[in-house]
Amino acid sequence: MTASRVLVLNSGSSSLKYQLLDMADGSRLAVGLVERIGEETSRLVHSPTGSGTRERRGAIADHQAALKAVASELAADGTGLDSPELAAIGHRVVHGGTRFTEPTVIDEEVLAEIRALVPLAPLHNPANITGIEEARALRPDLPQVAVFDTAFHSTIPEHAAHYAIDAATAEAYDIRRYGFHGTSHAYVSRAAAALLGKAPAEVNVIVLHLGNGASASAVRGGICVDTSMGLTPLEGLVMGTRSGDLDPAVVFHLSRVAGLGIDEVDTLLNKRSGLLGLCGDNDMREILRRAGEGDARAKLAFDVYVHRLKKYIGGYTAVLGRVDAVVFTAGVGENAAAVREAAVDGLSGLGLVLDGAANAARSSEPRLVCAEDSRVAIAVVPTDEELEIAAQAYDLVTR
Numbered sequence: 001m002t003a004s005r006v007l008v009l010n011s012g013s014s015s016l017k018y019q020l021l022d023m024a025d026g027s028r029l030a031v032g033l034v035e036r037i038g039e040e041t042s043r044l045v046h047s048p049t050g051s052g053t054r055e056r057r058g059a060i061a062d063h064q065a066a067l068k069a070v071a072s073e074l075a076a077d078g079t080g081l082d083s084p085e086l087a088a089i090g091h092r093v094v095h096g097g098t099r100f101t102e103p104t105v106i107d108e109e110v111l112a113e114i115r116a117l118v119p120l121a122p123l124h125n126p127a128n129i130t131g132i133e134e135a136r137a138l139r140p141d142l143p144q145v146a147v148f149d150t151a152f153h154s155t156i157p158e159h160a161a162h163y164a165i166d167a168a169t170a171e172a173y174d175i176r177r178y179g180f181h182g183t184s185h186a187y188v189s190r191a192a193a194a195l196l197g198k199a200p201a202e203v204n205v206i207v208l209h210l211g212n213g214a215s216a217s218a219v220r221g222g223i224c225v226d227t228s229m230g231l232t233p234l235e236g237l238v239m240g241t242r243s244g245d246l247d248p249a250v251v252f253h254l255s256r257v258a259g260l261g262i263d264e265v266d267t268l269l270n271k272r273s274g275l276l277g278l279c280g281d282n283d284m285r286e287i288l289r290r291a292g293e294g295d296a297r298a299k300l301a302f303d304v305y306v307h308r309l310k311k312y313i314g315g316y317t318a319v320l321g322r323v324d325a326v327v328f329t330a331g332v333g334e335n336a337a338a339v340r341e342a343a344v345d346g347l348s349g350l351g352l353v354l355d356g357a358a359n360a361a362r363s364s365e366p367r368l369v370c371a372e373d374s375r376v377a378i379a380v381v382p383t384d385e386e387l388e389i390a391a392q393a394y395d396l397v398t399r
């Protein structure tokens with residue numbers, strides 16, 4: 001029997017998301033989440049495929065305890081971490097810097113290098129590292145693979161990666177565009193090519209990953225050539241709680257005139273801006289509901305969100321020269337027909353013409369939502385970051 005299962009771990013500061021996949025057929029054996037780690041009210045929700053969801057409430061002190069709790073749930077299904085069928089553990093790691101452009105088997109040296117990248121991703125890499133350390137402690141003999149959110153964007157050309165700031169300063173502090181959500185952009189751009197019946201190398205696509213975090217990418221022939229997130233995930237599109245693009249002088253103004261400290265500005269722009277900042281809600285469903293009832297702030301938030309999206313669609317059309325498809329993905333992109341409709345409204349000059357009925361129809365399948373005479377395809381492709389992480393990890397350890 002060849003080991004074909006991969007456990008995918010996505011470790012956040014107070015959460016641990018996981019999926020167990022079987023790469024023999026890409027099927028999912030279990031999906032789960034531990035949340036509020038370190039609090040009294042921790043919760044583990046475990047959903048093995050084909051049987052009922054189990055929930056456990058009560059304090060889970062740290063990531064070590066969280067992973068042990070996950071391991072015992074998996075063991076109860078007969079798919080424990082000691083199973084000979086487990087081929088690898090795949091870890092989502094947010095920042096790979098310029099060092100990591102491929103999935104990488106983790107050893108002490110790699111772990112040290114991921115640790116050295118913490119200053120670039122202080123909110124994310126420490127939690128990812130904790131997840132790796134705990135998983136290695138539980139199964140030291142098993143290959144553990146880091147899959148980096150930045151990796152797919154490592155191909156963007158220098159002119160798109162550089163900020164126009166003092167070159168020596170940029171170099172000294174590793175300041176450049178890295179981009180994030182790369183696993184999703186990789187998966188979705190490939191799946192979009194398949195939907196068009198073409199090889200990835202044959203198509204140019206604009207991917208709009210619109211979740212709570214949101215990013216756009218321009219992918220030419222399967223290779224990423226630009227992306228909207230930058231040094232950190234703060235740049236680019238309007239997000240649930242992040243501002244996306246803004247004049248950097250807003251930061252000076254908040255400091256000098258409003259008297260905010262740098263950490264307060266960080267929190268303001270990352271956690272209290274975006275849709276939440278504009279209208280008090282970060283869930284697009286709620287915003288659409290409120291806007292539908294005539295709420296002016298919700299309508300403005302929607303309009304700002306869509307205006308930014310349009311600018312990226314136009315910008316990346318110029319970057320790519322020829323666009324074969326604009327592809328919507330993630331929570332908002334997959335579900336909010338109104339956002340898709342507004343984002344391409346008036347863009348027939350760029351070759352984008354929506355089919356209203358196809359766009360309004362609900363489905364969880366990859367699908368086209370454009371009119372027959374749309375020169376550029378408009379598609380909805382559900383993302384699957386866990387499957388992509390598992391596939392990359394499995395591919396690496398079975399090579």
Ligand code: ADP
Pocket residue numbers: 210211212213240282283284285330331332335336
């Ligand atoms: P994350 O970035 O947390 O992975 P997701 O990709 O799951 O996010 O997207 C979450 C967001 O998707 C929610 O905040 C919500 O705004 C949006 N969303 C989910 N379902 C719908 C829906 N039916 N209509 C509009 N927006 C939705």
